[in-house]
Amino acid sequence: MVESWSFNPPFDRNPETGEDLDKIPFEEYCRKVFDPSKTFEKPEALKGWRHVSSTMYILSPHVGATLAEYGAEVIKVEMPRLGDPMRHTSPFNEAYLWPETDHRPLTGTGFGFLHANVNKYFVTLDYHADEAKELYYDLIRISDSMAECYRPGTFFRWGIGYPQLKEVNPRLIYIWLGGFGNYGPRRYGGSYDILGQACGGLAAITGWHEDFGGHPAKHTNWIIDWYAGLTGLIGILAAAHYRKKTGEGTFIDLSQISCSTRATGYSFPLYGRFGVVRQRWGNWDTLLSVHGIIMAGKTDDPEHPNPQISVESRYVMVSAFQDEDFKELCYLIGRPDLWEKYSSFKERVKPEAQIEIYRALEEWASDKSRSEVVEAINNAGLIAVPVMSAKDIYDAEHFWERGTIRWVDDPLFGEVLTQNWHVKLSETPPRTKWVWRPIGSDNIRIYHELMGYSMSKLKELWEKGVI
Amino acid sequence: MGEENGKTIEIDIDDVSDTLLPRPWPVSKPRTREELYSPWVKDPRDPEGKYGEFIEENISWEKAEGKPWALDGLLVLDCTIWGMAGAFAGSYLAELGATVIKIEPLDGDPQRHLYPFGREEYAFEDIYTGEKVSPTFIHEQRNKYSITLNLETEEGRELFKKLAAQADIVLENYPPGTFDEWGIGYRQLSKINPRLIYAWFGQLGQWGSMKDRTSKYGQWMLDPVGICCSEFVHSTGFPADLLPREQGGNPTRSGEWVGDVVAGVHGTIAILAALYYRENVSNRGQFIEATASECYMDICDFNVAWYGFDGSIKARTGGWDPNLNQYAWNPCKDGYLMIGGQTDRLWYRILQVIAQEDPEGARLIAEDPFLKEMAARNALEGLIKTYTITAQWLAHNTRAEGERKMVSREVAAAPVLFIDEIAEYEHFVYRRHVTEVYDEHYGKVFASNSPLAHQHRTPARIKWLGRPLGLDNGEIFARYLGIGPMELKKLALEGVVKWYRE
Numbered sequence: 001m002v003e004s005w006s007f008n009p010p011f012d013r014n015p016e017t018g019e020d021l022d023k024i025p026f027e028e029y030c031r032k033v034f035d036p037s038k039t040f041e042k043p044e045a046l047k048g049w050r051h052v053s054s055t056m057y058i059l060s061p062h063v064g065a066t067l068a069e070y071g072a073e074v075i076k077v078e079m080p081r082l083g084d085p086m087r088h089t090s091p092f093n094e095a096y097l098w099p100e101t102d103h104r105p106l107t108g109t110g111f112g113f114l115h116a117n118v119n120k121y122f123v124t125l126d127y128h129a130d131e132a133k134e135l136y137y138d139l140i141r142i143s144d145s146m147a148e149c150y151r152p153g154t155f156f157r158w159g160i161g162y163p164q165l166k167e168v169n170p171r172l173i174y175i176w177l178g179g180f181g182n183y184g185p186r187r188y189g190g191s192y193d194i195l196g197q198a199c200g201g202l203a204a205i206t207g208w209h210e211d212f213g214g215h216p217a218k219h220t221n222w223i224i225d226w227y228a229g230l231t232g233l234i235g236i237l238a239a240a241h242y243r244k245k246t247g248e249g250t251f252i253d254l255s256q257i258s259c260s261t262r263a264t265g266y267s268f269p270l271y272g273r274f275g276v277v278r279q280r281w282g283n284w285d286t287l288l289s290v291h292g293i294i295m296a297g298k299t300d301d302p303e304h305p306n307p308q309i310s311v312e313s314r315y316v317m318v319s320a321f322q323d324e325d326f327k328e329l330c331y332l333i334g335r336p337d338l339w340e341k342y343s344s345f346k347e348r349v350k351p352e353a354q355i356e357i358y359r360a361l362e363e364w365a366s367d368k369s370r371s372e373v374v375e376a377i378n379n380a381g382l383i384a385v386p387v388m389s390a391k392d393i394y395d396a397e398h399f400w401e402r403g404t405i406r407w408v409d410d411p412l413f414g415e416v417l418t419q420n421w422h423v424k425l426s427e428t429p430p431r432t433k434w435v436w437r438p439i440g441s442d443n444i445r446i447y448h449e450l451m452g453y454s455m456s457k458l459k460e461l462w463e464k465g466v467i
Numbered sequence: 468m469g470e471e472n473g474k475t476i477e478i479d480i481d482d483v484s485d486t487l488l489p490r491p492w493p494v495s496k497p498r499t500r501e502e503l504y505s506p507w508v509k510d511p512r513d514p515e516g517k518y519g520e521f522i523e524e525n526i527s528w529e530k531a532e533g534k535p536w537a538l539d540g541l542l543v544l545d546c547t548i549w550g551m552a553g554a555f556a557g558s559y560l561a562e563l564g565a566t567v568i569k570i571e572p573l574d575g576d577p578q579r580h581l582y583p584f585g586r587e588e589y590a591f592e593d594i595y596t597g598e599k600v601s602p603t604f605i606h607e608q609r610n611k612y613s614i615t616l617n618l619e620t621e622e623g624r625e626l627f628k629k630l631a632a633q634a635d636i637v638l639e640n641y642p643p644g645t646f647d648e649w650g651i652g653y654r655q656l657s658k659i660n661p662r663l664i665y666a667w668f669g670q671l672g673q674w675g676s677m678k679d680r681t682s683k684y685g686q687w688m689l690d691p692v693g694i695c696c697s698e699f700v701h702s703t704g705f706p707a708d709l710l711p712r713e714q715g716g717n718p719t720r721s722g723e724w725v726g727d728v729v730a731g732v733h734g735t736i737a738i739l740a741a742l743y744y745r746e747n748v749s750n751r752g753q754f755i756e757a758t759a760s761e762c763y764m765d766i767c768d769f770n771v772a773w774y775g776f777d778g779s780i781k782a783r784t785g786g787w788d789p790n791l792n793q794y795a796w797n798p799c800k801d802g803y804l805m806i807g808g809q810t811d812r813l814w815y816r817i818l819q820v821i822a823q824e825d826p827e828g829a830r831l832i833a834e835d836p837f838l839k840e841m842a843a844r845n846a847l848e849g850l851i852k853t854y855t856i857t858a859q860w861l862a863h864n865t866r867a868e869g870e871r872k873m874v875s876r877e878v879a880a881a882p883v884l885f886i887d888e889i890a891e892y893e894h895f896v897y898r899r900h901v902t903e904v905y906d907e908h909y910g911k912v913f914a915s916n917s918p919l920a921h922q923h924r925t926p927a928r929i930k931w932l933g934r935p936l937g938l939d940n941g942e943i944f945a946r947y948l949g950i951g952p953m954e955l956k957k958l959a960l961e962g963v964v965k966w967y968r969e
Binding site: 322 | 523537680688691705737779786791874911
């Protein structure tokens with residue numbers, strides 16, 4: 001039998017050493033079955049799945065990127081020459097990777113494009129052209145799923161909407177992703193991540209309350225794009241499970257605003273029953289106390305040239321909400337009176353109690369550095385973690401041994417640091433192969449090698465500007 | 468003012484306590500399909516109204532009832548307590564039709580008693596027993612059956628093994644190695660049931676130098692530990708030069724347990740991918756591990772990559788976005804208005820709207836050569852200049868006025884809405900982003916709907932909300948283990964299960 005590092009349940013021995021995996025400690029066992037260095041020796045979960053990604057920005061491309069990480073063949077269709085606007089997007093216009101391409105030769109593609117487009121194949125197609133429709137039908141005929149993000153009805157007008165495509169391929173799983181959805185009074189409104197945060201509810205409960213002088217804070221990343229894209233992918237995979245039984249595809253109308261609303265926890269039941277409108281509560285928690293972020297007096301490296309390290313890296317997350325933990329914490333900071341006063345779980349979650357307790361904690365931490373605070377609390381057997389910056393993540397052994405961050409040896413761009421192996425699967429781990437490719441770089445690979453269009457026809461289409 | 472059962476009711480607001488009264492929902496009724504239908508027909512974007520009609524007939528929320536379930540027939544054992552990640556994964560699977568059994572210790576999931584600010588008056592009461600439960604619990608544990616099973620007893624574990632032998636998916640989030648020590652971890656269960664997909668949820672991991680741990684008194688690690696260790700908190704919030712540190716100029720966590728939400732969603736995808744692989748290729752399950760820190764890091768843009776690129780560490784930028792111009796919310800007359808438009812086409816449209824009221828300001832940025840190129844506008848000076856002018860315009864506009872003016876030029880704009888405003892926003896009411904659920908045990912409950920509710924074949928739906936502790940003991944034990952009421956009573960006396968209404 002071929003020895004495999006794929007730990008199928010009947011094989012309870014290490015194929016290399018013959019060691020009995022039932023007898024080793026649990027952590028050792030996890031290290032073995034999730035070993036990131038064995039990723040490329042294991043199969044891919046979605047091998048053979050083909051997905052067409054007619055997408056822009058982050059929300060809809062991320063569906064394809066995650067499918068591609070799990071092994072699907074994902075074809076990203078962009079408008080000729082224009083490309084995805086995310087290619088122009090870069091933090092403060094600073095970070096770009098330079099490809100050999102005629103598309104924006106002076107700047108290359110911005111970092112905003114990163115990560116929502118891994119492992120994809122890039123083709124171009126001008127949907128407006130007459131030839132495009134037939135070509136797109138041919139592509140859909142051999143695909144399992146597709147995602148698009150144009151305004152409602154646009155694809156229908158171009159002859160490639162769901163009502164038409166389901167005739168071409170009844171097994172197709174078609175997902176539309178956007179802000180307001182395909183029906184309803186405001187259906188034509190454009191949307192972005194930040195719009196989902198703003199009017200979906202996350203903004204209303206994130207940031208500091210007015211009484212503390214604060215404003216609603218934007219989640220730093222495009223969370224409602226990324227997370228809503230993942231929610232859509234749940235719909236696709238579930239539909240594929242159903243399709244196996246019936247052979248029928250589906251249409252999913254995913255509103256990212258609705259995803260933001262779904263993530264607001266108890267806010268709506270509370271409002272509906274008691275009329276209480278949930279507000280922002282800064283860095284503390286509305287359900288548990290102590291369970292929040294405090295500021296330490298100093299950073300670990302006040303001399304560092306980067307203010308993000310010398311000034312900002314001074315916050316600690318402290319968690320001691322159970323009775324014994326809270327008692328220990330109060331004695332640690334020399335405030336046993338707080339324990340006397342708030343020895344009941346419910347009492348210390350009250351707003352006034354939280355204000356008093358966190359103030360006392362910050363007072364205690366005011367002459368200590370971040371690592372001193374974390375150490376003192378951890379040494380007392382309680383839970384505290386530093387609020388980590390990108391540098392702290394990079395320096396943490398933990399994420400390297402787990403393969404979470406990795407230098408990807410990209411065929412075009414060389415070494416790119418990327419967050420990589422988000423969920424661990426013992427048999428079919430997701431993986432990053434390349435970060436992205438220039439616009440239209442796989443036209444021949446897909447149209448000629450996969451779909452069998454002749455090179456002369458492709459030349460003709462290219463001359464007409466269709467691809 | 469509002470309507471209920473056709474009668475108009477009025478609420479006098481004399482003092483603060485009146486504002487806390489629940490209102491009928493929705494206070495203002497959204498336009499009906501018929502009222503909206505004529506715009507469909509006349510709309511130049513859909514001249515014959517065919518697409519609109521197709522969607523209304525096949526996709527809309529009203530048509531969901533009676534459609535089949537995508538994950539019909541899957542058996543999921545959800546053993547998660549405290550944290551929200553596994554709970555989320557379980558409720559997504561349950562909304563899509565899987566049979567999800569929530570297995571709780573005898574005194575229940577502690578989440579049942581986590582009330583906002585510890586105020587027990589915000590509890591929901593079981594109509595039959597008066598048992599109290601938190602709004603968090605009923606909202607997040609939707610569509611699940613609830614049974615009690617004491618996994619700390621030998622007998623409880625034996626029963627759990629019998630359930631796992633029939634299950635497709637197990638979800639758990641106990642501290643690393645707990646289930647393994649109890650003899651019901653993946654190592655042991657996979658021998659009983661090789662097709663089992665076993666997912667563990669946590670903050671940092673089951674292995675590695677910084678793995679999940681408990682305090683010396685056994686307290687678990689919960690969100691936001693994960694997002695603090697993912698770079699997210701460090702770069703969220705306002706910079707100290709916009710707001711003083713004590714007043715919001717700090718790194719800021721998300722208001723919800725958002726790391727758990729993302730780990731739950733990522734974990735669900737892994738489970739469904741493993742299911743696809745099992746059904747189509749291997750006929751075997753696998754071991755899955757989803758942590759809040761890694762799953763959140765995955766979606767944290769390019770932040771880690773940027774550090775690798777040139778050592779940059781993303782700073783906080785409050786309501787602005789450092790990557791796009793315009794793309795921010797700024798204060799306006801009565802709150803905050805978000806405006807977004809990055810491409811030249813949209814960017815200049817925003818200026819056209821501003822120019823109507825503030826021609827000098829709009830000219831100042833429209834004619835700046837530095838701001839003419841799309842990518843160049845993202846530089847910090849570009850952001851400051853653009854948003855200064857925009858905020859000046861916003862100061863004279865309310866959220867509704869600003870939104871209307873921007874949307875009329877097809878610019879994406881929306882107000883920062885409070886929870887009650889979301890509940891009333893016509894579009895969301897029409898689509899039921901939030902909805903009333905008539906629950907057998909709690910009566911009328913307001914809840915946010917599943918984002919996957921709008922589908923042609925297999926829409927996700929809420930059937931019921933988090934159930935009273937052990938409600939389904941009788942049903943589940945009889946159905947899967949052949950244990951009838953007499954034996955169940957015996958088990959209850961031995962402390963293995965607990966009766967509902969005991």
